Amino acid sequence: MEVAPSKCECISFTKSRRLTSKTTVCDLVLNNSNLNTSEIIRDLGVLFNSSLQFDVHITQALRKAQRRINMIFNVLRSVRELMEISFAWQIKPWLKLKPLWYLTGYGYEYDKHLAVVTDFTKAVIQEKWEEFKLFHVDGEAKDKRSMAFLDLLLEMRSEGLLNEEDIREEVDTFMFEGHDTTSASMGWTLWSMATHPDVQEKVIEEVDRIFGSSDRDCTNDDLKQMKYLEKCLKESLRMFPSVPFFARKVEQDVVINGETFPKGVRILVAPMVLHRNPRIFNNPNDYNPENYSEEAIASRHAYADVPFSAGPRNCIGQKFAIMEEKAVISWFFRRYRVSTHRKFHDNQMLPEIILKSTLGFPLKIHNRHDLVNM
Numbered sequence: 001m002e003v004a005p006s007k008c009e010c011i012s013f014t015k016s017r018r019l020t021s022k023t024t025v026c027d028l029v030l031n032n033s034n035l036n037t038s039e040i041i042r043d044l045g046v047l048f049n050s051s052l053q054f055d056v057h058i059t060q061a062l063r064k065a066q067r068r069i070n071m072i073f074n075v076l077r078s079v080r081e082l083m084e085i086s087f088a089w090q091i092k093p094w095l096k097l098k099p100l101w102y103l104t105g106y107g108y109e110y111d112k113h114l115a116v117v118t119d120f121t122k123a124v125i126q127e128k129w130e131e132f133k134l135f136h137v138d139g140e141a142k143d144k145r146s147m148a149f150l151d152l153l154l155e156m157r158s159e160g161l162l163n164e165e166d167i168r169e170e171v172d173t174f175m176f177e178g179h180d181t182t183s184a185s186m187g188w189t190l191w192s193m194a195t196h197p198d199v200q201e202k203v204i205e206e207v208d209r210i211f212g213s214s215d216r217d218c219t220n221d222d223l224k225q226m227k228y229l230e231k232c233l234k235e236s237l238r239m240f241p242s243v244p245f246f247a248r249k250v251e252q253d254v255v256i257n258g259e260t261f262p263k264g265v266r267i268l269v270a271p272m273v274l275h276r277n278p279r280i281f282n283n284p285n286d287y288n289p290e291n292y293s294e295e296a297i298a299s300r301h302a303y304a305d306v307p308f309s310a311g312p313r314n315c316i317g318q319k320f321a322i323m324e325e326k327a328v329i330s331w332f333f334r335r336y337r338v339s340t341h342r343k344f345h346d347n348q349m350l351p352e353i354i355l356k357s358t359l360g361f362p363l364k365i366h367n368r369h370d371l372v373n374m
């Protein structure tokens with residue numbers, strides 16, 4: 001079904017916050033017994049661009065990093081639990097009755113994990129608020145250019161335009177819309193690489209062409225050069241869209257393809273089905289990054305694939321998501337390769353609020369320079 005862009009304007013967003021996680025890239029690294037703790041911390045530091053200094057303060061830095069990582073993993077675990085409970089709430093209508101919600105234990109679990117996540121967000125905001133006060137002289141930011149999104153929100157708080165709760169809601173939205181979607185997408189990308197060694201080699205060639213053997217940070221310019229990796233990421237999102245479906249409530253009668261959708265009905269858009277349409281993609285069940293060559297993109301409707309949704313309430317983090325994934329995945333392939341003993345199609349989509357995989361991601365991570373492991 002094709003939806004003309006103008007028709008989408010009258011369809012509004014049905015809001016449901018997604019709180020999720022299953023196998024993350026962090027899980028992959030942590031579960032890999034070939035790596036020791038300091039390697040893990042160093043690589044997570046590199047992957048997430050933390051400023052760990054491996055010099056005379058190494059022990060202190062490692063301990064601090066370990067504490068922070070532990071805290072982040074607790075939060076991720078709680079987010080994962082919240083997502084599973086939220087999904088149960090959606091598919092088991094009786095849980096909407098408060099007594100049953102609590103009698104079944106779901107309610108208590110939900111409240112417990114929500115508190116872990118909320119406390120974390122509050123701590124992040126508090127830490128930033130302290131920094132904000134330090135770096136503001138007479139209410140003026142010392143350097144507006146380096147202000148991040150949270151700094152802007154805090155500035156609005158200092159001007160009395162937002163309160164603490166408003167800020168927490170915004171931060172929660174960004175943290176939860178932002179982390180599990182990209183994590184799922186990177187997991188599926190690594191899975192696709194492991195099962196398509198020829199594609200993986202091309203990605204490694206591209207990464208080596210850009211970075212050589214250097215350990216330097218990734219720049220904006222480097223990201224622009226990662227054209228092949230970008231195609232691979234988009235192809236992963238086509239086959240395994242992190243948000244498998246989303247809904248719209250029709251605000252006024254609308255005709256799409258000769259069918260009338262009356263005001264008030266809800267429409268479920270399912271990228272995980274739409275993206276496998278053989279009328280749009282040749283061999284839609286095959287992983288083929290060339291589906292994202294310039295010619296292929298130009299030959300189809302702009303809404304033929306919508307991993308980030310479309311229209312007025314589409315994903316505001318989409319550019320950032322692709323940049324983040326390029327930065328992380330290119331770091332990964334500077335050092336490692338992945339393989340698996342399973343077949344590509346053994347791993348099926350498991351639609352939850354964020355798309356999961358039936359097998360998780362059973363990958364083996366090999367140091368690129370350690371051929372014995374292969």
Ligand code: HEM
Binds near residue numbers: 241
């Ligand atoms: C691969 C990664 C991502 C995918 C596939 C994705 C997908 C989506 C989709 C499909 C929607 C619309 C949902 C709907 O209509 O119900 C959405 C909304 C949103 N996304 Fe993303 N997203 C990703 C990453 C991110 C990141 C990294 C951020 C922030 C840093 C982010 C922030 C948001 C926000 C704030 C909204 C709500 C926009 C609104 O309601 O107007 N997303 N995302």
